[in-house]
Every structure is written in structure tokens, then in C-alpha cells.
Amino acid sequence: MSIFRREKLAPAQLRTVAARRFDDANYLRRSGENRYANGAIYLAGFAVECLLKARLLEKYPQLQTARDPARLPPSLRPLWSLAFRHHDLDELLAYLPEIEKNMEKRLAAPQSQRLVRSLRKTCGDWSVHARYSPRTIPMAAAEEFLDRVRELRVWL
Numbered sequence: 039m040s041i042f043r044r045e046k047l048a049p050a051q052l053r054t055v056a057a058r059r060f061d062d063a064n065y066l067r068r069s070g071e072n073r074y075a076n077g078a079i080y081l082a083g084f085a086v087e088c089l090l091k092a093r094l095l096e097k098y099p100q101l102q103t104a105r106d107p108a109r110l111p112p113s114l115r116p117l118w119s120l121a122f123r124h125h126d127l128d129e130l131l132a133y134l135p136e137i138e139k140n141m142e143k144r145l146a147a148p149q150s151q152r153l154v155r156s157l158r159k160t161c162g163d164w165s166v167h168a169r170y171s172p173r174t175i176p177m178a179a180a181e182e183f184l185d186r187v188r189e190l191r192v193w194l
Contacts, residue, residue: 046122048102049092056088060187067177067184075180076171082180082187083127083164089194090130090161094121097134127161141193153193156186 047055063081066074095102098117104110107118120129131137138157142150160183 046102049095052088052092052095056085056092056191059088060085060184060191063184063187067181070177072174072177075175075177076168076173078177078180079164079175079183080168082184083160083168084166086160086164086187086190086194087125087127087130087166089191090127090134091121093134093137093194094130097136125166127164128158131157131161137193153190157190157193160186160190 059081063078063085066078066081094117098114098121100110101114101118101121104114104118107115110118117133120126120133138154141153141157144150145153163183
């Protein structure tokens with residue numbers, strides 16, 4: 039199937055994928071069934087990953103055109119790997135301090151501090167390894183995570 043083809047996506051494509059996966063997460067959420075909670079939280083976190091990667095590619099456009107990371111300047115090679123091979127939200131966020139600065143600039147201190155904490159918690163909590171977990175979280179925990187993601191999406 040063509041959906042399994044490996045390809046590098048442009049920022050706009052990553053944003054489209056993020057919106058679709060967040061819609062998928064909300065569909066699972068609306069079921070209200072705990073057995074779908076892991077899928078909901080995984081998909082919502084993946085949406086955040088796509089949005090952060092879109093921002094990274096916008097910030098460093100040369101990553102989009104590089105077919106071979108060895109041809110990039112050494113300082114950009116880890117970013118290429120982060121954009122196209124890894125799933126660490128904390129690490130992605132570390133390369134995008136302007137997100138938090140924008141929150142702090144545009145919002146009153148209490149609200150911006152709350153959003154920054156929420157962003158850091160979301161990025162710190164989520165891991166691609168959730169897809170392998172044999173444990174099941176309650177839907178209430180997934181709902182809380184999705185609520186955080188919904189609020190943060192506009193900043194990403």
C-alpha cells in the first residue's frame with residue numbers, strides 16, 4: 039500500500055498528518071472505552087511530534103533538501119536525524135526555544151507559565167515506546183493528555 043512508503047514530508051504535510059492523527063485520537067477518545075485509551079494518547083503525542091518536526095524543518099530549511107545527512111554541515115547532522123529518524127519530543131523542543139518564548143511574550147505570566155509547564159510535561163510524558171506497552175491507561179488519563187495537546191497545538 040502507498041501509505042507504507044517511506045518519504046520525507048514537508049512542514050505543511052507534517053501539519054496535515056498531525057491534524058489527522060489528532061482527529062483519530064479524538065475518535066478513540068469519544069468511544070469512552072479504556073481499551074482505546076493507549077491508542078488515543080499515542081496518536082495525540084504523535085501529532086505533537088509531527089508539529090514539532092514541522093517547526094524544526096521550517097527553522098532549518100536546508101534539512102528538507104538534504105538527501106544525505108553526511109553532506110550537511112556537522113552542526114546540522116543531528117538535527118536531520120532528529121527530524122527524520124527519531125521521536126524524542128524533549129529533544130525536539132530543546133531545539134525550538136522560540137515556542138516557549140512566544141508563549142511568554144504573548145500571554146500574561148500565569149497563563150504562559152502554565153502553558154510552558156504543560157508543553158514540557160506533554161513532551162516529557164510521551165514516548166514512541168507507548169505503542170509497545172502491555173499496560174492500559176484509563177481513558178480519563180488519555181482525555182487529560184488530549185486536552186493538553188488541544189490547547190498546545192495552536193502554539194506548535
